[in-house]
Amino acid sequence: MRRRDFIAYGSAGALAAVYLKEQVAAAQSAPAGAISIQLHFEEIFEEMIDGEVLYGLSVRDPLTRVLRPPIRVKQGDTVSIKLTNKTRRPRRFAITGISAATSALIPAGGTSTVTFTAPAGGSYLYHDTAQGDLGRILGIHGSFVVVPMNGLTALGSATPFSKAQLTPAVASVFDAMGRNARFPGQPWRPELVERERTWIFSEIDPALCRAAQQNPNIAHAGLRNIFKPRYFCLNRLSGYDSAHDYWTTPEGYVGEPCLIRVMNAGLATHAPHIHGNHVLVLTDEISKGRPSGNVLEVDTWMMKPLDRRDVLLPFEKPNEIPAAAWPPKEEKFPLYYPMHCHIEMSQTAGGGNYPQGLVTHWAMLGDKR
Ligand SMILES: [Cu+2]
Structure with missing residues (x-):
């Protein structure tokens, strides 16, 4: 497989671009309403910049196939996210800054739907918290952006905040x-x-990827001390x-x-x-x-x-x-x-x-x- 094909199919490229554009248009124009989103937790392989291919985890939109899809909703929306866990161990969905978005522990092969009201306009981060930091580090994360219901200043200038x-x-x-x-x-x-633009930082430790591939239930306590x-x-x-x-x-x-x-x-x-x-x-x-x-x-x-x-x-x-x-x-x-x-x-x-x-x-x- 040529590198370009791999990336277009994988995490970035044109697919994600179209996806983001549609998300922005939809969130901007619609009044607050009911939003249904589906996400799959998956085990994947990703190519590094030097050609190394490593095991990892991801979130995928099952309809568009986009990995780690950026999610965009409007303040006040009733957001329902149906989560399907296609990995070999339990997962838990959470969004930093939105405690009501925390799901139940979803067993391997199971599904769960989390429903919450989109809070004030701003930038949030979704991730897996079932194994402390481990699921997030292995790749289960993405951006969750809330467009304000009314983001205007007193002078009428648009802002990304409520x-x-x-x-x-x-x-x-x-x-x-x-x-x-x-x-x-x-x-x-x-x-x-x-x-x-959105900039999400992350790091990848090949030894950790290999260990999690062999045993999805590896210990995550003390991860900070062994993470290289x-x-x-x-x-x-x-x-x-x-x-x-x-x-x-x-x-x-x-x-x-x-x-x-x-x-x-x-x-x-x-x-x-x-x-x-x-x-x-x-x-x-x-x-x-x-x-x-x-x-x-x-x-x-x-x-x-x-x-x-x-x-x-x-x-x-x-x-x-x-x-x-x-x-x-x-x-x-x-x-x-x-x-x-x-x-x-x-x-x-x-x-x-x-x-x-x-x-x-x-x-x-x-x-x-
Ligand atoms: Cu410099």
């Missing part, structure tokens, strides 16, 4: 778009998938693949910020660091996924296991380019800048291949439109 949770600091950032010289482009628009990851992923891709995946690489025009929903499904702490622009931190672990009282601009931020943090990539003229040289003439658009994790071992694959780890880039396609 009006009742908005802080003056976060509201002022979205109010500045299209109104302030710093953001001369279009305001942020929740229905445009190109104005947002050799692959560090961004949306389950790494290196060249994560740097060339449209749904991972933010791109846009000057003055039109892009929302990035950053989540850590791994067991290691990560420190995403971005070149070109600083990001504006909209939510943090102190605010528990809600809009922050103070918006900081940072070029590196900490992501502990299970952290979720929404940041805004402003798409401003990079500070190192003098105003007199802008818009750029010698080095033309698009301008590319890297994002890489500053926990340095995460930049490798297979114990040394650099830079084939947790890295991607973003692209400034052109001056303001």
